[in-house]
Amino acid sequence: MISPGTYFSRHAQALLSAFGRLIRQPLGTVLTIFVIAIALALPSTLWLLVKNARIAAGDVTDSIELSVFFKTDVPLAKAEQLAEAARQRPGVEEATLISADEALEEFRQYSGFGAALDALQGNPLPHVITLRPDVAYANPQGVESLKRYLSAWPEVETVQFDGEWVRRLTAILDLLRNVFAVFAIVLGVGVLAVVGNAIRLEIRARRSEIEVTKLVGGTNAFVRRPFLYEGVIFGLLGGAAAVGIVSLAVASLIEPVGRLASLYGGRYALVGIEPLEALVLISGGTLLGVLGAWLGAARLIARIEARG
Amino acid sequence: MIRFDHVFKQYPNGREALHDVSFEVKAGEFVFLTGRSGAGKSSVLKLLTLIERPTRGTVTVNGQETSDLPARAIPAYRRRLGIVFQDHQLLMDRPVYDNVALPLVVSDTRFRDIDKRVRAALDQVGLTGKERVSPAELSIGEQQRIGIARAVVARPTVLIADEPTGNLDHGLAREVMNLFRRFQDVGVTVLIATHDMALVREFAQREILIDEGRVFSATPPAPGSGVAA
Structure with a gap:
């Protein structure tokens, strides 16, 4: 040995x-x-x-955002309630509600069409939620899943996401x-x-x-x-x-x-x-x-x- | 002890090197294996060192039947043999000390034991003081003595030499043979293959004559020759 x-x-x-x-x-x-x-x-x-x-x-991908456009007849209180529901959803980092009035004001300020907007009878813009997914959902599959979830709400007209580049x-x-x-x-x-x-x-x-x-x-x-x-x-x-x-x-x-x-x-x-x-x-x-x-x-x- | 029992050896090219070879070398005996070149001496040594295996028959060394020894057991078997070659087979890029120490190094002997045994072996062959010299700087006779020191350093029970005096003049050949005799004196079995008949006659030891692969003359070991196996 x-x-x-x-x-x-x-x-x-x-x-x-x-x-x-x-x-x-x-x-x-x-x-x-x-x-x-x-x-x-x-x-x-x-x-x-x-x-x-x-x-x-x-x-x-930190700047990936979805825009949830409500139907124009959805009241602000309902939009606020839905924005809160969105915030509670797993995969959502941040959800900010932009009311139709805020959107119109913003559009007025930056578009240069202020005078033309004054001619309108009412506000044609809907309430919008801008939503940022968290890290786990900041990918094509995650975004697609969020999009499906939000699109299923009856108050939602459309969900926009320009995710092709991602x-x-x-x-x-x-x-x-x-x-x-x-x-x-x-x-x-x-x-x-x-x-x-x-x-x-x-x-x-x-x-x-x-x-x-x-x-x-x-x-x-x-x-x-x-x-x-x-x-x-x-x-x-x-x-x-x-x-x-x-x-x-x-x-x-x-x-x-x-x-x-x-x-x-x-x-x-x-x-x-x-x-x-x-x-x-x-x-x-x-x-x-x-x-x-x-x-x-x-x-x-x-x-x-x-x-x- | 070495025993060949009805050994046949045929090489893949069809040449029959040994035909029904039987002989015995008792433990502690000194035996010459003689015959002209190509007679079959080298084949006998190759079977003993397990470079080759017999086609038929059995070869027994120190009570161990070697013919079907598994490959993994060959190194341990060879460590119990001392082998001297005609062309010395020295490592020319290593000093004398490393050449002689090789059998001990491969058997994982402790360094301090290696040192002691290498110096003793070099002393036995008269090469004390040449430890750090390259074999290439030494004479043919000295190189052969390195080969002998390497063969005996691990204290083998059997010493096999293949034409150990083939490249030496008669004086040096006698010196080398005397060395082998000294190893026999301490109980080592010595089998020397040679065709130097003058030397065989001079040393008057038992002789096994091989010709064309057959043993022609193998007197049985004299009673009392060697030591008890």
Whole structure:
């Protein structure tokens, strides 16, 4: 039975041996890490793009509004009662009643048709509720559900919502999220292939050493161990480099994005990679590295047999 | 103890390397396996080291029938053997110390025990002080001695050598054979495949002669030879 001290010493030795091998071939090592970093940075950048787009879209969806137009014969008291009922409905953040008189006054003030309105016998405008959904309902399905609910009131003439752009925006973000998933999978497989291939080349180069090791009683696991550590190092450094690349890319975009937002009269600060996301990226890279090394090494090492 | 019982070995290309080979080497015995090149000596050693398996028959080493030993049990089995190769099979990018320590490292021996045993093995083969030297800087004879130190460092009960003196001049060959004799003296079973008949005659040990895959002459172990198995 191997003692814990010996066990950890063996692993430390395998790790150092893996480092040693990688340092002895710096160009190959750097190139492999660079390829892994790029492969990890691409989906990460897309992820940040989706995240920023969602945040930006979130700001816009805050201003989603429905206009509930009552029939002209609905009395103000009834409209007030219905506005209160609307406020109690789940999914409604805010419901403001604009009476027919207030609407007419406003129209008079801003339309420039004051004199023409004076010629009218009565007020042709209905009472209106402007309604803002809460966060959970600020999406096409939520808005549609509110619209159905409000349209069912007999006092309501029509409910207006120009929600097509929200649907389109959400569809675009969903598409981007799917593209991110596809990118992540394809490039993840790419990382596996890059690491696996690097490890296979290394194994082929050290074939005679592996044969001797097996001939003196080395198990497949023993022979495999330093190669798995090479995969860990590739993945870890590739992940860290990807974090660096994405951070640099975001840093270089903060100023132009801010300037663009200011041209549209807004303020928007680009959100970069957060510590938890960086940790996930580095851990993911490490996992892909060790998995790629395993895939590259396991069968090949098992097939190498001493020739004597 | 080593025992071959009616062993046949046919390779995938159809060549029959061993035909009904039977012999026995008692524990602690020193035996030469002789025959010209291609006679079947290497096939015998490959079956002993489980690089190959017999087509028929059984091979028993230290009481363990190896013919159907599962693959996962092979490393542990090999750790009980000491193997010396004609071409040394050293790791030229590692110092002498690491080469000799390899069988102990793969068997998860503690570091302080490794150090003690490696130094003892190097002392036995006369390479004390060469621990940090690269094998490439040493002579062929010294490289062979590294191979022997590596074979004995894990204190195997059986030492197998494939043409260990093939690349050495007669003087060095005698030196190496004397080393093997010293291991036999401490109870190790030694089986040496060689075609150096002058050396075989000089050391006057039991001889198993193989030709065209058949055992032609295998005198039974003399009563009292070796140690009790």
